Amino acid sequence: MSAIRHALSIKRQDDFAQWYQEVVAAADMAEESGVRGCMVIKPWGYGIWERMQRLLDARIKAAGVQNAYFPLFIPLGNFVREAAHVEGFAKEMAVVTHHRLISDGKGGLIPDPEAKLEEPLIVRPTSETIIGDAMSRWVQSWRDLPLLLNQWANVVRWEMRTRMFLRTSEFLWQEGHTAHATRDDARAETMRALEMYRAFAEDDLSLPVIAGEKPENERFPGAAETWSIEAMMQDGKALQAGTSHYLGTSFAEAAGIRYQDREGGQQLAHTTSWGVSTRMVGALIMTHGDDDGLRVPPAVAPQQIVILPMLREDDGDAALLAYCEALRASLAGQTALGEPIRVLLDSRPGKAAARRWDWVRRGAPLIVEVGPRDMTEGKVAVLRRDRLWTEAGKPDFAFMPRESFVAEAAITLASIQQGLHAEAHARREANVERGIASFEALADFFAADKRYPGWAEVPWARPTGAALDAVVERLKALKLTFRNVPLGAGPAEGACLFTGEPAVERILVARAY
RNA sequence: CGGGGAGUAGCGCAGCCCGGUAGCGCAUCUGCUUUGGGAGCAGAGGGUCGCAGGUUCGAAUCCUGUCUCCCCGACCA
Structure with a gap:
């Protein structure tokens, strides 16, 4: 029996699905929007996604891929060109049919029957067709290849059953789309993207994954080959965390992506596509979360260190705040995991001991509480989110000199980053038969x-x-x-x-x- | 989309069966006390009871429709 008073009311082992929902709410990541399958992503949740974007975007650009942006709407006629692709997505499509509203005479609004679109527009479920259309214009010669594009965008799939971050009707992602002269080149790009995702997941998200090829029945509609990274969640289920597709020439044929080769002949391009979405945030929760909330790997934590001054609303507060501000500045001047340390001085009024638990639930890697006596002694009280409790069931504070903490902060953050990976990796290996x-x-x-x-x-x-x-x-x-x-x-x-x-x-x- | 459950204050819930002034806990605000680790006491503020119709003198409560969420199934790059 544990005497620990956890920060959540539901334990993983009691009801994993309910626990997941409580983490999303308690860690202040997202909430319901009132629109079926769509969520409001709150600052802490979106901040994690922004960190993912920044780190993955750097990897994408390092591979010579350029960002671009394509329209949200796809003319229905464009979409029907690739048969298998259409069949895969047709039953979960949002369709725009009108361009104007008029009064219904009862104080409401209805689509104006006079304003019906000649050709309906679909809201993109993915952008192969519209990007393929652009590629068919941009690719003329073998010298135009390879063409390496990526876009960060939202997409819509009318899902029957949705779950926050894991499967939402609208979600955010990046989709890479490339065209190549040969099968070998396109397959090499497919594998490069797969390896990029593996490294991103393992190094940046502390998420152990297994990269491999999907069997025929699990392929992306229209793809010749589909590869994925798979992660094990804490209930033992698998989550597909990223995919990379070699599309062969079928999409090039449908869109007319042809180039003139060195001998003057017309050739079909070989294309690829690859994507990672906000689903990755769900993977993070179900891999690193514990009975006290989320634990965010430092590399993607919007704030890596949160300083909580123990304010008493008296004359001593000014000096304490100055001490904490100096601490903040010295930490912000340090580098951890290759970037300046992200540190927040949370000086909102209120008891530090109570607000601590908000940051525990959100999963800030390091929480530092500073009281008047700490200040006098030149010390800080440090709580590591990855090892919260003592054997006795109390928060495991380490009281240490301020200078030691500052000097070791980068190493500590790297240690948490690595430790979360080691923990998840050991758990997975123990459970693969x-x-x-x-x-x-x-x-x-x-x-x-x-x-x-x-x-x-x-x-x-x-x-x-x-x-x-x-x-x-x-x-x-x-x-x-x-x-x-x-x-x-x-x-x-x-x-x-x-x-x-x-x-x-x-x-x-x-x-x- | 099929079956089941649910929607009442920011969060968690009671009230509904049997219609009659909207309640509790936590959180919030104020005051006093407390002050090295999730404070105590007292008081206060906050809700067109998911939405729209209907029945009724009167609806959170009964009826119909609808939206959203949760669970199971089907579906799912």
């Missing part, structure tokens, strides 16, 4: 009632078409899905769990978000 040799054993593995159903990595023969569909159905009956064929998986041995044929590779099976 690689020794399952039969379908029955697979079913047993997932039938066991345990906190982490985890993942299974099993040999398979890579069936396709109807044979694959049959396997997918068998898995669906167990609420299981294929995740990906990990790049780093060992050589396949033995028989395919699903067909009995000699295995050709190893694939991850898991419950998934």
